[in-house]
Amino acid sequence: MTLLLALILVPLVGAVVVGLLRGTDRAAKLTALAFSLAELVIAAAAWGGYDPAGPRMQLTSSVEWIPAFGIELSFGVDGIALVMIAVIALLMPLVLGFSWGERLPRGRTHGGFFSLLLVEQALTVAVFAATDVFVFYVLFEIMLIPMYFLIGGYGGPRRRYAAVKFFLYSFLGGLIMLASALGAYAYAVEVTGQGTFDWATLTRVLGQAPTSVQVWIFLGFFLAFAIKAPLVPFHTWLPDATEQAPIGVVVIVVGVLDKVGTFGFLRYSLPLTPEASQLLAPLVLVLAVIGVLYGSLQAYGQTDLKRFLAYVSIAHFGFMALGIFAFSTQAMVGAASYMVNHSIATGMLVLVVGLIIARGGSTRIADYGGMSGVTPLLGGMLLVAGLSTLSLPGTNSFVSEFLVLIGSFPTRPVYTILATVGMILAAVYVLWLYQRVMQGPVSGDALVGAAKGPGATADPNTLSRPGGRHAVIGDLGPRELGVLAPLVVLVIGLGIYPEPMLDVITPSVEATMSEVGVTDPVAPQGGN
């Protein structure tokens, strides 16, 4: 059994064990955490064993599933998939740690919650690892079910609406993708006389297909991925999902689940339909730039903290799509590393916002003010996460965003210049948020009124004193610090020394570029 299969099976086994634990909630929580840490160790081992100079797909395994259609349960990773799997493995223990004391809706237990999270982890790892288009589709759809129950079962007041909307959007996209996959299969039957869903074979066969065929197949895959990694007209499910889902689930949605979309562009759209990808790149680029600008402006205008997170992500997904469809190695490396860095930076931002909400008990930005005076550590964390989100040099996101922009400029100058405006807007919305929540005098209903609500620990009398800010809300506890500390290390570490990650990603991106059949516009000698 390869390490990759272990990466899929360990969380699955963990989910079953956690689900079956009928004892205390605490035992279930500890078991879930143990399994997620085991997963992290295996992921580290897989990373260690990965040879960047080796074959395109590594840790491969394959079992026959539906021979009549040439379908095999085959798995394998390239550098891009590997780093994404590592990110999931990293985020999951943090999410579990964060959700440790989360107040769940009545009648729900942490055991069920953590069990579903582990199932989701197994399925997302499998989605990144699949090397058979049919298997990828199957996992792409099943992945929705635990997420549907996570949002619908553990979310906020409008969780039913959000869960159904999330499911239907993704399900529809998936079905359209299925139509494209069937088309690809039918084309392979026509050309080679033998049907297959094997990714490598289909890449070879479809690469020679006439553009008209490629365009249709491209559009089906594109719709599925554009919904998943929300590009602008297809994004409306995300703000609802993030607004209603519990914070831990939001981290998984924007940190991991949405990346399946950008990953799909890189792994499926480009290699399967290279000509159509280049032909229709302007379409994607327009949507990407609209996403950057629209997402940024919406983020600026949000009055709700969780919807703010959604729009921040939408803006960043625009950058990733820009980098992918600019067709230069630099930009694509930037986009692929942005997938990781966005998970870390936005994941941290989501967690910090979750901590703020846990203290104030409200998701309205207007309910907060002057928090850094009360909770200086939390304020510092928001600043770190925020600065990484706005891609300050020295943070991890800067490396990726810079690579995307500098790589895209030679091929797509206009789009790049427009997207650069998004960087400025990012500074505006992040700092504006920081200012409203952390700076100034303590104000807002959530902070001042917190002690009046049920479950408040502070003495209400302290609030009536002018400037009575100290007793209301506590700063970060050790568990919360433990959750955020690894992310701070990564934000700064990968900002200063991104090589380990870029080394793993770059060969896979180069392979993708050669599958698409484009060469970098800027010659390495600098001849130009």
Add this chain to the structure above:
Amino acid sequence: MGPVQAGAVVLAQQPVEPPPIEYAAIAPVLLMLTAACVGVIVEAFLPRHQRWSVQVGLSLLTLVVAGVALGAYARGAGTGLTTLAGTIAVDTPTLFLWGTLLALGFASILLIADRSVEQGGAFVAESDASSGSSGLGASSGLSASSGPARGATADSSAPSPTMTRATAGVSGMRTEVFPLAMFSLSGMMVFCAANDLLTMFIALEVLSLPLYLLCGLAKRRRLLSQEAAVKYFLLGAFASAFFLYGLALLYGYSGSVKLAAISEATAGSDRSDTLLFAGIGLLVVGLLFKASVGPFHAWTPDVYHGAPTAVTGFMAACTKVAAFGAILRVLQVALEASSWEWHYVLWTVAVLSMLIGVVLGLTQTDIKRMIAYSSIAHAGFLLVGAIALTDRGLSGTLFYLLAYGFTTVAVFGVISLVRTSEGEATHLSGWAGLAKRSPLVAAVFTFLLLALAGIPMTSGFMGKFYVFSAAVTDGMVPLVVIALVASAAAAFFYLRVIVLMYFNEPAADGPTVSVPGAFTTAAITLGVVVTLLLGVLPTLAWNWANVGGFVS
């Protein structure tokens, strides 16, 4: 009358050569028919208290034996043969359909036989029979949609509902349902094996008439049940008439009722196309009616709603299999050569069926009606496979039928468990918060709904995959895209039930889930296991469905 007389003369002059009969091939049908006849005799001669156990044992045993006979024959069977003077074709699709029907029949009989969920069984009790029929006469003008239709018993001088329940436990249900179901199943088996239109018509009647009766036998909500029976009967009679008229016109066109002869006639002749077109149209309408394909679906919601739930499961699963078996055979054997004439008509019908099923399904508030509309949408998906006239289309449709049948039987099994003191709680609001009260039932039902929605790792998805991939390979990409969008829209109303069960608070006086008896448990388990198994390891059944085409 000329030819007939001439034929009689010829017969009189020559020694009659009886056609050879392949008894081994048709043994399953003969067994089923024999058992049905024996069931009638049992009904006449055995004392009342013994009938139920004898009937159940007889039916289940016959189904198993017929299945064994089928398996034994299929092991050594070649590509297929025709027998009984070419009126019955026993080819690999026939064997697959027979196997499917026997297995689904087994599960349905289990559901029908259950006496623990509803005390004494879901069927009208012996003592009730006369009052039931008079209730129909007295209250036929009433609207059935007005509440739980207890008016039937109140109208007539029948015993009150409480008395009905009390007596039901003593006298048990009418055990005629078993021979009726067996006759119906035999008819279905002949229906999908019939190699000429006349045999097909007779089989159609044999399968339909017992179904009309079964629909009217519900113990509770008598009026609704009887209305369903009458509606089904009247509309079914119309459909039969359409079928017969189409048969006559096709006979006029080709001079034969044999499918092969019709095929030859259509392949190249300068005969009047009017007869052909009108004949195909009328014939196909009759078949589509039985398969409840929209826009010939009008009976489906009312009948599914009114019939006893076990019968609805039987009808939904088995009738669909038989009707599509016949549609496949007629299209592929008789009408393949003229496919360009009807292809786009059925293309449109498939789209209409999906639209009707999905759009009207979204508005339903009763779970049985919702599943009825879902079955109309599924009929549209099945038609997509049926009009892809390729081997893959044939085997894909066969697989879909098997998958859909088992899921549906289990769905109705679960529906029969959720009850109030008034009977089954079919209104959707009754299902709110079910997961809190009975997590297992909710989980099973969720799985089945996901299968109906076509989520991967369920048989429902594999069926869709096979059917749609055949259609894409056959060049019907736009139709497949429409079908996929319809699948996504249909997912909404399945999700709505899941939302109700999991994310809503249960009502204080909501329904409870009965502890299912051994029979219902077995039927539901069978359905769920097959749904899961065919979703994970579809090759098991696919290899069987994909071995060959029709012979004629």
